[in-house]
Amino acid sequence: MKRIKISRVFIITMIFFISIFALFSSVSSFSKSGNDEINVINTKISELEEMKRGYESKAIKHSHEAERFQFMEGELQRAKQHWKLADENKKVALKIQKQIDELKIKKVELQKKQANNL
DSSP states (O other): OHHHHHHHHHHHHHHHHHHHHHHHHHHHHHHHHHHHHHHHHHHHHHHHHHHHHHHHHHHHHHHHHHHHHHTSTTOHHHHHHHHHHHHHHHHHHHHHHHHHHHHHHHHHHHHHHHHHHO
16 A cells, blocks of 8 residues: 555656646747747848838939939929939838838847746
């Protein structure tokens, strides 16, 4: 009879330690997958920021061209085209900035989840 009680205590203790081990390993794997996701988000943010800079520089270029053509005789239409292109590039840059902001919010939320799970 005594041997059965020791076996039950041993089994209960083993189950307890195995469950603790499983819990900590799942938290660790979540942390790794969370870090991977954060790294992907950082990469996307960098790519989008580079794209945004490109559109902003195109907008500036077209604005300068428009300013240059507006005072040339017979070039007012050309100036208007450049202003239109500058506005379109600014709008695209704003849309990209919104995507960047959304990704940054998602990144902060993931970081908060990771902090809460530790």
